[in-house]
Amino acid sequence: MNIKEFNEFKKYSEASGVIALVDENIHMELNEYGCFEETVSQSDDYDIASTVNFVSPNFNKNVNESMISKQLYEHVENINFDKRIGYYLSLYAGHVREGDYRLNGSSGGMGTWIFKELFENDLIDGVIHVKENQDEQIPLIYKYDISRNVEEVKAGSRTKYYPVELSKALKKIKEVPGRYAVIGIPSFIMAIRLLAQKDEVIKNRIKFTVGLICGHQKSSKYSDALAWQMGVKPGNLKYINFRKKYSDKPANIYGVEITGTIEGKDVIISRPIKELIGHDWGQGYFKVLASDFTDDVMNETADITLGDAWLDNYINDSNGNNVIIVRNPVINEIIQKGIDSEKLELDTIGIESIMNSQDAHYRHTHDELAYRLYKKDKLRQWYPYKRVEPSDDFPFLRKKIQDMREEISTKSHFFYKKAVEKDDLNYFIKKMKKLSWKYKFLYRILTIQNRGIRNTILIVAKRKFTNR
Known part of the structure; x- marks a missing residue:
């Protein structure tokens, strides 16, 4: 692939940063719209590294999520399979009872708790996750980084609807030996799985993957627009909590809390998200284009997938709950012990409950992707190869x-x-x-x-x- 082709297709890239790891002439930068994109620091006749096509989920035409997940999980004892959610050992809905993991999480606290257990069982030395950016030279509120203990992981809990990329964190993994776990959205986890097939160091050092169910990626302007509506102008936002829980409201009624500067004074302001324009996730304000070209809703290549339990039995609980898809037997055993010791309060659920918790998301992301591909076909435009066939039906x-x-x-x-x-x-x-x-x-x-x-x-x- 030459630079001209790359620049034409990169708008469909998941922008995970994995491409930048395999080609040192590719760099991750925020564009004018607040979205991460890859830029090439070479002349127009430069040929992009061949591995770029392989490690990007949206550039790879030959290896998809079904193939990767089959390699990873098909031979796991007692594994099950459903074409909508992929492989699974166990399906749950519920939350963490132990400590303050649930209180400090966006939903049931399961992500941070899993990392805590991996640390305590001496299975990992670090976690790659999204944390508050402490580097004032970098104009980002959040970034991917590595935590070396439970307290650092807890400090980085909660959902962030914010652009991030993995290249710098993955470089640290290659430089510092250890056993790592990583958390990410479907396209990021898939990119890491593809990278692991080309990079033995990554393959050997990333031991566990925790996947998130994600409606779509947002640009950095999403948080800026929310803050501006609350009185903090662009450039003056310092921190944002996208999912502030209300103790007297259902889990899907939450707020936004920001820290910023107004007329030279630091302020903390919170508002219910439904009072702010752009709150309707279905409308797709500030959506990254690549999000409309994935067919992996349930993070099929992750060892465990976590999402919000948007189900009648759980949604009225203001503290939040997770739906959980477990594929890795080690994590499955950890969760079972957590249930037995009453650290976790989880109900075993069925596939239909998982699907019902994400029904609108699945319909848009997977089912109606066929129509978005059809439109590209009709215009004779390039689009990523997907497991869904184009259709106008x-x-x-x-x-x-x-x-x-x-x-x-x-x-x-x-x-x-x-x-x-x-x-x-x-x-x-x-x-x-x-x-x-x-x-x-x-x-x-x-x-x-x-x-x-x-x-x-x-x-x-x-x-x-x-x-x-």
Whole structure:
């Protein structure tokens, strides 16, 4: 692949930083829209290292998640398989009872607790995860780094909807011998699995992978836009907690808490996320393009997958719960011991419960990917090779919703950049509200269609009568 081809295709890259590790002339940089992308420090006739095509999940045409997960888990004793969630030994929903892991986590606290157990059982020497950036020379709030003990890991708990990349952390792994665990979204874990097939040091040193179920990646402008709506202008945000729990609210009703500077004074402000424009995950504000070109919803190549338990039996618990897919037998045994010792409060659940917890996410990311690929085919544009075949066989309204999501995502980047240039947040809000209204209108029509006109009239009439 030459530089011209690379520059054309890189917008579909997962930007994990793995590419930059295998080609020293590739560097990870934030672009003008706050998204990580790869830049090449060579002339136009430079040929990109051949391993780049292999280690990037969206460039690799020959090896997919099904193949990697089969290599990893097919021969595990008592392993099961479902084409929607991949291989699994156990499926759970619940939370950590021990300590303050749940309190300090975004959901049930399982991710940090697993790392704690791996440390205490002398199975790892370090964890590669997303932490608060302490380097003032780097204009990032968060970055991937290595923690060497449980307390450091706990300090980096909670979900971060923020752009990060792995190249610097992976270089440290190659330089410092040890046994490591890593946590990441599906495309990042898959990139590490592909890298491990080309790099023996990475293969031998990364012992465990913890996967997250992730709706999509956000640009850095997402956090800036939330903060600006709360009074902190771009450039003055110092810290953001994307998932502040409310003790009197269901788990899906949470807030945003920021630390920043207003008129020279440091302030801490929190607001319910639903009061802020861009909160609707389905609309895809500030979405990274590559997120719309993955078919791995359940992080199929990870030793354990963790997600939010968006299920009726768990969602009303304000402290949060996880859904858990376990594939690695060592982690499976750790969790079973945690249940037996009452450190964990987990219920065994079925595949359908896992699917129900992520139904909208799976429909968009996996099922309706076929329509997004079809549109690329129709325009004769390149797109990553996926396990899903292009198709136009979708209801009209579902296709229009997909089109609207693409428009919202694309224009959110552009309109926000213009708003910053104008120093006018209202410019962004007005432009995006028009698009959001169109999106919501499509969903209203879809709701009427699904319920039927007669049932919709009865529901509206009942509400009016009840509110008298």
